[in-house]
Amino acid sequence: MFRLEKRPMPSRVWIVATPVIAVILTMIAGGIMFAILGQDPVEAIRIIFLDPLFDERFASFSRPQLLVKAGPLILIAIGLALGFRAGIWNIGAEGQYIIGAICGAAFGLAFYPSENPLIFPGMVLAGLFGGWAWAMIPAVLRTRFRTNEILVSLLLVYVAEAILASAATGFLRNPDGRGFPGSRNLSQHPGTDNLELVAGTGMHWGVVAAFIAVIFSYVLLNRHLMGYQIKLAGQAPRAAKFAGVNPTRLIVLCLGVSGALAGMAGLFEVAGPAGQISIDFNVGYGFTAIIVAFLGRLHPVGILLAGLLMALTYIGGELAQLMLGIPASAIQAFQGMLLFFLLALDVLSNYRVRIGREVAA
Amino acid sequence: MTAPLLEIAGLTKAYPGVVANDTVSFAIRPGEVHALLGENGAGKSTLVKMIYGLVRPDAGSMTLEGAPFTPAEPRAARAAGVAMVFQHFSLFEALNVAENVALGMEDPPRPRDLAQQIREVSETYGLPLDPDRLVGDLSAGERQRVEIIRCLLQDPKLLIMDEPTSVLTPQEVEILFHTLRKLSAEGTAILYISHKLEEIRALCDAATILRLGKVVAECTPREVSAAHMAELMVGKSLAAPARAATPPGAVLLKVTGLSLEPATPFGTPLRHIGMELRAGEILGIGGVAGNGQDELLAALSGEARTTPGTIALEGAQIGALGPNERRRLGLLCAPEERLGHAAAPDMSLTENALLTARLRQGLDRHGFLNWNGAQAYAEQVIAKFDVRTPGAHVAARALSGGNLQKFVIGREIMQAPRVLVVNQPTWGVDASAAADIRQALLDLAQNGAAVICISQDLDELLEISDRFCALNEGRLSAPRPARGLSMEEIGLMLGGAHDMHEADGEVPHVPA
Structure with a gap:
């Protein structure tokens, strides 16, 4: 019989080792799944993890995609991680991402066809505000009426999707688009475009913002009182209250920051890689970022690495679909395995496994 | 045999x-x-x-x-x-x-x-x-x-x-x-x-x-x-806590008509609590657990806000102030529950030092934390109060109950409080550590601070208190000088506990 024994201190070795082991176990379990689907598992894993970066045929296209996809994931996950650390569960980043994109795009389109260089910064601020405002709905409902922010933020995603559909087919629709749904293309219009800053790298302003967010979040969590209070509130709510942490302020702050970052990510996406507001421009970054946040142990540097890894599985997954005809749902299951193994192994950083049956004194 | x-x-x-x-x-x-x-x-x-x-x-x-x-x-x-x-x-x-x-x-x-x-x-x-x-x-x-x-x-x-x-x-x-x-x-x-x-x-x-x-x-x-x-x-002889008799000083803390609804459905409401605490004295508050001890500490620490005019510290109304503002004024507390309330279990002692000592020890500047200062303070507490631990980097949950308690009490005492409120200061602490903690409380009072000691250990209260009150179902009895108080008298003060007398061969019968 196996038995779990709580460690007196969390093990530093395991905190670092579990993500690595989780990735390896995912490869093994995923390989078995691919084998059952009739594919060569080694080849499938190679296509997912290595070919996007190193295969000459794909790398010129895939390598920039790494940053393009990792950027929004990291930006959103950094915001979510602050809340998760404090025990505030914003599950609706996808909604804040959509509303941020709509607000930012609407700001840019309002000045069309102006090419004023101040328009793009204005769009960023509008996106930030949109995401923040959308996140304030669960924040206010929670602090005023004690509703559950998990449910409210999640359900608001579906409201946001309905607003997106209405924007794409209605108030933001391209007047010159011959009736097709979707807004004007923001990325092809100077002044509203989120440029690729260094050609061939995928680096755009959203990626820059993500890196800045990583650094800010690192400083906040390790050096600043606010970060200390966030961690304290998550670990020991009663001690936090004793230390004078105001729970209402913390909820408003954490939901606000995560909403604002998600909104910004939405704007960067819609003005860059996606190019326009369309019914389905959002591809679930807001949800995937939850996985990224946990995969990165809610630690800024961990999230940076996890975002890159997750982006890799996205790109590699698409490649595997293309090359081997693996169904998209199998790729999603593969990504799900990653989170599953990570959470399952998480236990090891706080507990050690003992063999044999005995009750400790 | x-x-x-x-x-x-x-x-x-x-x-x-x-x-x-x-x-x-x-x-x-x-x-x-x-x-x-x-x-x-x-x-x-x-x-x-x-x-x-x-x-x-x-x-x-x-x-x-x-x-x-x-x-x-x-x-x-x-x-x-x-x-x-x-x-x-x-x-x-x-x-x-x-x-x-x-x-x-x-x-x-x-x-x-x-x-x-x-x-x-x-x-x-x-x-x-x-x-x-x-x-x-x-x-x-x-x-x-x-x-x-x-x-x-x-x-x-x-x-x-x-x-x-x-x-x-x-x-x-x-x-x-x-x-x-x-x-x-x-x-x-x-x-x-x-x-x-x-x-x-x-x-x-x-x-x-x-x-x-x-x-x-x-x-x-x-x-x-x-x-x-x-x-x-x-394994050694224990010195009974020593103290010199000091005349009580000015009123430091005054509580009048304090009533408070409990924050949770299982809490105890506080009802019309009144007390006066003078510099240099220790007020012992006895009572069986669950009679409002936690609620009283929360009301004094600022975790629960009270109606205006009920709590005054050195003449200033503090009922509406939060825990940190009260700390700034010199009212410090050490709650009963060490893990999760007085200290965060998974945080290091350095981080836990910051929990209450940030303001009075100046451990931050514009919100940026002075980790070296916090570590130094934690190490001072560890040294002064003989906390047995490999160092300040150790997580609070790795310490034994008694050692963590010494750290928690030491963390407050070394901030030189005007008024210190402790709840169950020696619960689960071994005899020699308990004696140290009691002596530290006595020394604190000796130096002109006032101490409220809430405890279920009546021997402890009689040993260190100047005056004794009983807390029962959220009500505080009038204080009595602790010296010469007998266990029977205390029992009556604690009174009101459910059926005190033995059943004389008869069980209270409740119709079904």
């Missing part, structure tokens, strides 16, 4: 890094009340867990009624006639007494028969208890009776009781002792674990004293002094 009921020979149990029991031997005769004495960590719990089949010994043997006794699990121990009442009850609040008792039995009789049996046992042993009442409505003393009756229904030969009086009022203790003496007279042996020496002297026929896992002495408690037993327990 009768043959021993339970004989323990050379029992040894080692855990990684510590030998919890080292060749422990002693014997209990039928009908004997045998005390097991020792500080925290002396190995009392491990020893009784081995007897009760929860832990398997590494070496040594046990003999019950002449036959080898090796219980593999508690069920086997119970079948052999060993029953145990734990310090922490395992009862379901939403079930009634009879249902709770049935849950602990191997094959419970029909509910009606069981209720009848419970009535009979409670009548026989003078433990008033109605089988139909919900456990959630019972006091701590009554809950303990449920556990005791559950054991008695098994007709045990040996009853183990782990710190049974820690939750009881003096009157309830009397009732319990009466029951235990009756059991003993009928031939049931009782293994009684406690560190309250006077109780042991009043109740027990023999005592085995453990220190660091070894039997260091055996004695007959009635024939030796409590001080002598304490010395055997600790």
Whole structure:
């Protein structure tokens, strides 16, 4: 019989080792799944993890995609991680991402066809505000009426999707688009475009913002009182209250920051890689970022690495679909395995496994 | 001399890094009340867990009624006639007494028969208890009776009781002792674990004293002094906290008409609490747990805000201020629950130093934390209060209860408070550490601060307090000088606890 024994201190070795082991176990379990689907598992894993970066045929296209996809994931996950650390569960980043994109795009389109260089910064601020405002709905409902922010933020995603559909087919629709749904293309219009800053790298302003967010979040969590209070509130709510942490302020702050970052990510996406507001421009970054946040142990540097890894599985997954005809749902299951193994192994950083049956004194 | 009921020979149990029991031997005769004495960590719990089949010994043997006794699990121990009442009850609040008792039995009789049996046992042993009442409505003393009756229904030969009086009022203790003496007279042996020496002297026929896992002495408690037993327990003589009489100074804290609804449905409302605390004095507040101690501390610490005009610190109204603003003014607190309230379990001692000391020790600048300063402060507390830990980087949960308590109390005292409020400052702390903490509180008062000590340990309160009040169902009694107060008088002040008198062969009957 196996038995779990709580460690007196969390093990530093395991905190670092579990993500690595989780990735390896995912490869093994995923390989078995691919084998059952009739594919060569080694080849499938190679296509997912290595070919996007190193295969000459794909790398010129895939390598920039790494940053393009990792950027929004990291930006959103950094915001979510602050809340998760404090025990505030914003599950609706996808909604804040959509509303941020709509607000930012609407700001840019309002000045069309102006090419004023101040328009793009204005769009960023509008996106930030949109995401923040959308996140304030669960924040206010929670602090005023004690509703559950998990449910409210999640359900608001579906409201946001309905607003997106209405924007794409209605108030933001391209007047010159011959009736097709979707807004004007923001990325092809100077002044509203989120440029690729260094050609061939995928680096755009959203990626820059993500890196800045990583650094800010690192400083906040390790050096600043606010970060200390966030961690304290998550670990020991009663001690936090004793230390004078105001729970209402913390909820408003954490939901606000995560909403604002998600909104910004939405704007960067819609003005860059996606190019326009369309019914389905959002591809679930807001949800995937939850996985990224946990995969990165809610630690800024961990999230940076996890975002890159997750982006890799996205790109590699698409490649595997293309090359081997693996169904998209199998790729999603593969990504799900990653989170599953990570959470399952998480236990090891706080507990050690003992063999044999005995009750400790 | 009768043959021993339970004989323990050379029992040894080692855990990684510590030998919890080292060749422990002693014997209990039928009908004997045998005390097991020792500080925290002396190995009392491990020893009784081995007897009760929860832990398997590494070496040594046990003999019950002449036959080898090796219980593999508690069920086997119970079948052999060993029953145990734990310090922490395992009862379901939403079930009634009879249902709770049935849950602990191997094959419970029909509910009606069981209720009848419970009535009979409670009548026989003078433990008033109605089988139909919900456990959630019972006091701590009554809950303990449920556990005791559950054991008695098994007709045990040996009853183990782990710190049974820690939750009881003096009157309830009397009732319990009466029951235990009756059991003993009928031939049931009782293994009684406690560190309250006077109780042991009043109740027990023999005592085995453990220190660091070894039997260091055996004695007959009635024939030796409590001080002598304490010395055997600790291994050195304990200095009683010393203090010089100081005339009380100006009023530092004044509470008038403080009423507070509890934050949770299971809390206790505070009702019209009033008190005056002067510089240089220690006010002891006694009472059984759950009578508003946590709520009173929250109201004083600022975790709960109160109506204006109810709490004044040196003349300034502070009822509307939060914990940090009160700290700035010099009102500091140390709550009862060390892990999770006074300290964050998974954070290091450095991080925990920051928890309350940030403002008064200037450990941040514009919100940016001075980790070096926090570590230095944590190390000062560790050094000054003799906190046994490898260093300030260790997580709070890795410390033993007593060491963490020293850290928590030290963290507040070293901030030089004007008023310090402590709740259960020595709960679960070993005797020498408890003496250190009490001395530190006395020194603090000596230097002109005022201290409120909320505690369930009446001996402790009588030892250090200048004045004594009782907290009962959210009401605070008028203070009385602690000197010369007898246990009986205190018992009456604590009063109001559920049915104080023994049932005179009669169980309170509630119509179904």
